Each structure stands twice: as structure tokens, then as C-alpha cells.
Amino acid sequence: MDIVFLSPDGSERRVVAREGMSIMAAATSNGIGGIVGECGGNAMCATCHIYVDDDRLPPLSPEEDELLEGTADERTEKSRLGCQIALTAEMDGLRVLLPEHQI
């Protein structure tokens, strides 16, 4: 399956990801610099902040909601933590907008 990462400057990169992988892992293992993932996906750092407008995503958990208060760039209603979203086959082609800053 594919996911598309969109940089704030408008450029796009399509990467191949595996089902079950998180969006954060799909990004860091493909050299997408706009996602840092400092805590390795343990929901403790908020450096995997992304903006996604897509109803295929699972709902926000209370922990994710709380940690999103600490993102470096503005939190919007599209804000999610990339490490908290495990990719499923239905998410093929998902478009993920990267923030300007993660720290």
C-alpha cells in the first residue's frame, strides 16, 4: 500500500508502507524528515504530529488528545499523532500533510 506525504512547501512524496505499520514508522523508515518520532512510537513526545483530513482514520484516544496539546506547530481539528495510527488496507493512498516544525 502507498501513503503520500505532503511537505509544507507543496512537494509530495509517495512511499510504500506495510499494513500494521504506523504512519510514523512508514515515514521514518523512508527518510521522510518532516516526522521525527523521538519516543519511538510510545506516545510520549508529540514529534510525529501530522495533519490528516480523512474519515478512514481511527478515533482519537484520550492519551493522543492530551499529547496533541504539546505539538510544536498549531493543533487543528486535523491534527493527529502518526505513531498512534496503524495502517490498514483501507487507508491505501492516504494523504498526510506534514507540519513545518516538530520541535
Place this chain on the structure above:
Amino acid sequence: MNGIQDTTATAPMAAQTPPPVSDFDPFSMDFFRNPFPVHEYLRNLGPLIYLSAYDVYAVARYQEVHRVLHDWETFCSSRGVGLSDFAKEKPWRAPSLVLEKDPPEHDRARQVLSKILSPVTMKKLRESFQAAAERKVDELLARRSIDGITDLAEAFPMSVFPDAIGVPSEGREHLLPYAGLAFNAFGPSNELRNEAIAKASPHIAYVTEQCQKHNLSPTGFGAQIHAAVDTGQITAEEAPLLVRSLLTAGIDTTVNGIGAAIYALARFDDQWDALKAEPQLARAAFEEAIRFESPVQTFFRTTTRDVEIGGHVVPEGSKVLMFLGAANRDPRHWSEPDTYDIRRSASGHVGFGSGVHMCVGQLVARLEGELILGALARKVSRIRITGEPVRAFNNTLRGLKSLPLEIE
């Protein structure tokens, strides 16, 4: 009976084979001097090893270390994260409410700390920590000849962290010896541990006293922990123990983390040049130093049931030693693991642990690391090692005691 069932029937048999045995001592000076060849040897022995010197099992490969860290139900912390089994021996101090507890009890106390040490708090601390980092580097630049450990890696955290907790200025010289004691105490009853315990009482008395509400400034992390008593999250008896966790785990660790980064940048010129060219890599340079040196080298777990690792059975009640430092350089997981590369993604390293016990203070550590390395990158043109680095010895922590440097 068909062939498929036959195969499953033999699986438990295969699990009866004992793991490879090693008689090496993971708490010896020789090993501490240069652990890396032994790490490689242990990783290559197999996914699970038995260490006859201490009658413990050990994991040194990334995959198994990660698995043990994430399965807290099987590999518990409440029987101690050192060699001593709290089910058999009395701990040297009252157990930690986070480090040495299992969920759900662990989570209640942990939530108090993670709320206080959140990304939101880091945004508030950043400005004052940054100013302190710049002052420190300016002061050291004026001196030129410095000790990279005592004058920098120790002095910077000591200038910001105790204030952030809110402990009084008098007596802070007890903080590093207390932490050294706590981290030595995870090891066996060797000279390091025994000597630390013999000298412990003034340091324990000091730390116990600083954890009391009336000794803590009204705005620091310590006071915020005590405030959680009023909201009913923790009891009045628990609050001082949680403050103690920060005083124990929050200073010597960052000292060794910052020391690891400075030592790496002083040795690998290309990485120093890369950082100079892009000072915004400071945070990544710190993170990579944590992977590369693993200031916290090891922790134990205790098995709550018989469990299979790599085709061998670990019986219930066994101590399992996790070599975090070996996992962080496992070539099965990392490419060029023995290279310090500030441009790699170090995400997923286990230098801060992983899973429910993953370092609750990691954001403070990174903030300190980023700011001091960033200030160095912007203000210092060259770092040169001018004398023999001296290693510090501790049963858990890895780092230097002294690193003579010239900076200009």
C-alpha cells in the same frame, strides 16, 4: 496423526534445550572499560543467554530487548529492576512508585509525572534553559581549557535541573553521589555497590529531606507533585517518593547523556562539522549519542511465569538482564551501528527504554541536550581533546569522569 500435528508436538521439546551459557561478568571493570566487543559476542551467542556468574538470563539483541521491555505482564518490574529480587531480599530503600511497580499501580503515579514533564511544560522551560546554556558556553569559551565532563556535562544540568525541581541551593553536592549510589545498587554486591552503600547515609538523609513539601520552591516540579495530593491522585506519603524519583533519575543520566554527545563530537570531526553547518541538528546529535553510548546500559526484569525466548524456557522467578547498549548497536536492527551519525533516524533506540516504563523525563533530557549542543555549535569553532579521557565506573551508568578539552 498427520505431519502437521507432529511438528507442533515437537515444539515444546525444542523449547527444553538450555540457552548458551557465558561465565563473563557484566559488572566488572574490564567490561565497563570497553563493553562493545562483549556486546557483539553476546548478541552472536543467541537470542537468549544464561549468565552463570549471577544465575540470570540475558538478552542483548534488539528484538528480544524490545520484546522484554514491552511485555510487562511477563517481565515485571515490581521485583526490582536490578539484580536483587525484592521477593527474596529486602530492597536497600523503599521501592520507587514508578520504576519498581507494575501497572495498574505504576500508571497512577506515572500519570502525575508525565503530566508535569509534558511537551507543554518543555515549551515553558525552553527560554530559561536556553539562556543558561548560552551563559555556560560563553563562560567556558573565555577559559578555553576546560573539562568536558565536570565543567560542561555536569555543570549545565546542575545549573538548570535542580532549580526546575525546586530544591534549595545548599547541599546540592549530594545529588550526583546519591544518583551514583542508586544506579550502583542495581548491580551485584561488588566493590562498586558496597562502597557506594557504605558512604550512603549523608546522601540519603539529604535527598529524603529535599523531598518534603516545605523544602521545595512553590513553582517547581516538586511542588507540582505535592499538589497532586490535593487532587487525590496520590497520597501525602507517596509525594516525597515521587520527588525522589526525579532527583535520582534526572541528573546523573543527563550528565552522562550530554557527556556522551560531547565526547562523540570531539572525536568525530565530520559530525562536528555537520553540526556546525546545521546547528538545528543539535537535538538529533544528542539523540544519536544516547543510542551510540547508552548512558543507561542495563536494567533487569523478573519473570512472572515460565516463558519461551528464542526456543528456550526461562522459568518463573528468573532475573532477565536487558543489555540496552547492545540492542542499540545490534546490526540486525541498525545499519552501521558503530558509527556515530547525527543524520540518521535514531527513532526506536532503547536508550530511554520503551513501553510502559519508558523514561518519563526524556523530554527534559532532550531539551537540555539540544540546547547545550546547539549553543556549542553556534559559538564554538573547534573542540580538541587535550588529554587522556578518564572513565567513570558504575554498575548501570556509562560515561566519563573527566575529558580534558580545548575549545575556541
